Amino acid sequence: MKKFKVAIVGNGGRSISYGKAFSKCNDVEVVALCDPNQKNTITMAKMSNLSDYTYYRDYLELYEKHHDLDGVVIVTPNHLHREMAIPFIERGMPIALEKPITTTMRDSEIILLAAKKYKSRLLIGFVLRSAPFYKKVDEMLKHDLIGPVLTIQADELGSYGVSSIICRSPWRRYQATSGGSLMEKSSHDMDLINWFSNGRPLSVNSYGGNLLFRPNPNLPVKCIDCKHKNCPYYGTPEFSPSAGDAVLQDFAQHRDAEQFCIYNIDKDVADNQSVSIEYSNGVIANFMLSFNCSGERSGRNLHIVGTKGRIWGNVEDNQLYVFENNNSKVTKIELGEIESGHSGGDEGHALELVKMMRDKNYTPDQDDYAGYLSNAICIAADLSRTEKRRVNFRYDADNFITFA
Numbered sequence: 001m002k003k004f005k006v007a008i009v010g011n012g013g014r015s016i017s018y019g020k021a022f023s024k025c026n027d028v029e030v031v032a033l034c035d036p037n038q039k040n041t042i043t044m045a046k047m048s049n050l051s052d053y054t055y056y057r058d059y060l061e062l063y064e065k066h067h068d069l070d071g072v073v074i075v076t077p078n079h080l081h082r083e084m085a086i087p088f089i090e091r092g093m094p095i096a097l098e099k100p101i102t103t104t105m106r107d108s109e110i111i112l113l114a115a116k117k118y119k120s121r122l123l124i125g126f127v128l129r130s131a132p133f134y135k136k137v138d139e140m141l142k143h144d145l146i147g148p149v150l151t152i153q154a155d156e157l158g159s160y161g162v163s164s165i166i167c168r169s170p171w172r173r174y175q176a177t178s179g180g181s182l183m184e185k186s187s188h189d190m191d192l193i194n195w196f197s198n199g200r201p202l203s204v205n206s207y208g209g210n211l212l213f214r215p216n217p218n219l220p221v222k223c224i225d226c227k228h229k230n231c232p233y234y235g236t237p238e239f240s241p242s243a244g245d246a247v248l249q250d251f252a253q254h255r256d257a258e259q260f261c262i263y264n265i266d267k268d269v270a271d272n273q274s275v276s277i278e279y280s281n282g283v284i285a286n287f288m289l290s291f292n293c294s295g296e297r298s299g300r301n302l303h304i305v306g307t308k309g310r311i312w313g314n315v316e317d318n319q320l321y322v323f324e325n326n327n328s329k330v331t332k333i334e335l336g337e338i339e340s341g342h343s344g345g346d347e348g349h350a351l352e353l354v355k356m357m358r359d360k361n362y363t364p365d366q367d368d369y370a371g372y373l374s375n376a377i378c379i380a381a382d383l384s385r386t387e388k389r390r391v392n393f394r395y396d397a398d399n400f401i402t403f404a
Helices: 013-023 038-048 059-065 078-089 105-118 132-142 160-168 181-197 245-250 252-257 346-358 368-387
Strands: 004-009 028-034 054-056 071-074 095-097 122-124 149-157 201-209 272-279 284-290 299-306 309-314 319-324 329-334 391-395 401-403
Touching (some): 004 346, 013 038, 013 346, 028 059, 071 078, 078 095, 078 105, 105 368, 122 346, 122 368, 132 181, 132 309, 181 284, 181 299, 201 368, 272 368
Parallel strands (some): 004 071, 028 054, 095 122, 149 284
Antiparallel strands (some): 149 299, 201 272, 272 284, 319 329, 391 401
């Protein structure tokens, strides 16, 4: 049996799902792990059941020494994606690149152009496309269960743990390195809305900013000096069980960041933001991102209205409801046990790369252009909220976007 050789660049919490999935495949061998912090690699390898690998601190050294790779996974901070992806793209191999594709339109376009030139197939880290909840929604829409889509309402109401990760992480809390909280946390959601709308985004309007976690002179710099021990951000914040994000706390950078007050730590990302999107086929979508949420209906909510009915549900509950106009009937759909992180999407997503290596003609739907469109909405939304204007999309012959 041929063994497909894979390397994983970036060994933080998000890389674990890839390692775990690959360790279950008899025809996949993880030959190299790369991270400048070897403690990350040791933790990740242990949690992923990986043992027989070569460790590298520098991705370029890995690149030079492994000409035998069949695929690579890049799970590094967002602003490094273009730099680290391009050398592997130029080898024409299948690549799993964590979302977002990059933090800028130009970097995304460089990746798209290189992938086309070198015939490299990319899998962007939109793991929720593999989650049973969203796969079922897609199936129902394709079977015309509620007719053509008219409107989409989606919300991401992030847990205390997610709020902490975004607003206290060493790189996620800065627009320059993460691309902003909408891009870092909700590029998933922008991709899902694009998927379900089945149209091309034409314009974006957005409002929001740093509304909640503002500097507070009555609070100290470090949590240990604070008298408010009942604050949900004192100690280890609570995560949503189904999302699987709690694994990030096993890595030192997040434990270190937790020492600082979430209100007074230096940051420039939004903590609340709305996004409205107009599509070429007339679909209208609205999305709300809010942090500091817990309890019933927190997490991700979805409500799609079609000409013949509606679909709605909360991904944390892993069940959907369908209302059919012709008979006023509500059907509840139970989706069973969640078996991996990101509401059951992590393992299936990692296996998409395996499918790409096994089948040279297979390209996933969550490809580089899907990453580009998601990025475009996130960037346009931040432009809209900061410049207080509607942002229109103009497409050129290569389907690249200019904002107007």
